[in-house]
Amino acid sequence: MTECESQKPVVMENIDKFDNKKQVVADKLQKREDERLADIQKRKEEKSLVTSAQENTKFFHDHFTSEKIDLESELQACDSLDKNKLVEKFDDLSVRHQKLQRFLTESTMFLPSYDVRQSQDILAKLQSQIQEKRDELLPKKKFTFRSKKKGTVSEKQEEVKKETIPEDESVILADCKFTDKKGLDLKMEEEINKKDVALARLESCTVKLCGAASAIHINKLTNCTILSGPVSGSIFIRECKNCTFVVPCQQLRIHTTTDTKFYIHVTSRAIIEDSSAVSFGPYNWTYPNIEKHYEISGLDKSRNNWDDIDDFNWLAADKHSPNWSLIPESERSSNWN
Known part of the structure; x- marks a missing residue:
């Protein structure tokens, strides 16, 4: 065997080692590039989420505040309404209050905890105001002894019907x-x-x-x-x-x-x-x-x-x-x- 032939396996081994090192370096570089691109994508997504949350929060506050002001205005207007229209008006206010409550519930996923608590307090106050105004303008009749002849059957049935409509609607809806x-x-x-x-x-x-x-x-x-x-x-x-x-x-x-x-x-x-x-x-x-x-x-x-x-x-x-x-x-x- 010639000297050249005896050195050939050593040369091939060195070439293989060099190729392996080259591949390791290439893999590391590719990994760094993948991580860099992933980091850029993550930052973009985070920025997008922040922007989306900010936009959603602004939309929530604009809509919530507008509805709150409108409800308060409608509530004040009850003082000048005919009594026969008050029951329908208060039922409408209660339904709108429930819708606003649902809007808040659906928005809790992006709202800060402080905003959620503050909005809940506003809704609680609004509900109390609606109930207080209803009690003021539509007070319940006090119990008194009176003749059974007063009030026809149809009138009593209509009164019962009015009392049961809100709760039946709540079940239906x-x-x-x-x-x-x-x-x-x-x-x-x-x-x-x-x-x-x-x-x-x-x-x-x-x-x-x-x-x-x-x-x-x-x-x-x-x-x-x-x-x-x-x-x-x-x-x-x-x-x-x-x-x-x-x-x-x-x-x-x-x-x-x-x-x-x-x-x-x-x-x-x-x-x-x-x-x-x-x-x-x-x-x-x-x-x-x-x-x-x-x-x-x-x-x-x-x-x-x-x-x-x-x-x-x-x-x-x-x-x-x-x-x-x-x-x-x-x-x-x-x-x-």
Whole structure:
């Protein structure tokens, strides 16, 4: 074997090593270039998201403020309306308020927490103003003894019809609902997120709402247990008997309800009206994803007025209303499964 032939494998080995080093360097350079391009793309996306969020936030504030001012103006105009037009006007104001609440709920994904809380406070104040103006201009008649001859059957039927229209509409317009069920275990999950929910004419049912609804309308329940995740807006409860509600929400309104327990987280002041034998304890239900649903709802976990109840039928400031009480700690239920 010649000297040249003996050196050939060494040369080839060196060439292979050089090619490998060259490939390693090329791979590193390509990796750096890929990372640089990915970083540029990421910055573009982040800038786009920031711009989009800023534009969405501006649109929200412009629309929300405009609607708020318009609602306040319409509310002031109620003073000059004919009495026979007031019921329709207040129902319209309530529907517009609910739509504004839904708009806020749908915007929580890009709004800062401070803006969400501030907007919720504005909506709570607006709802109170609407209710106060309704009570002022359409006061409920005080109970008096009078002859049965007064008032025809048709007049009484029309009066009942007017009282039931708002709650029937709330059930009809709800995005998700359970109605006319008996003796069943019912459940809704994240399909209720940012949507209105209705429960009507249920008997001996257990309902679990594992999501972040925008509002819940509850009518005519008997012997039922209702467990709900955080609600960004209001829960309206009417004509319920011998039920248990475990609910967190911004506002809670309870009408014509008796013999019922409430375990609540409420950021404003719960209101009862034409109700008796109702009792209250702190909200104590949990389930998977509840923390996520609190974030979606924007509900303030640190603010809970579960024991501060306003009874619209009790005017004595120096005495506790006999219509509601607090559930003793030793008697509170906690096992909801």
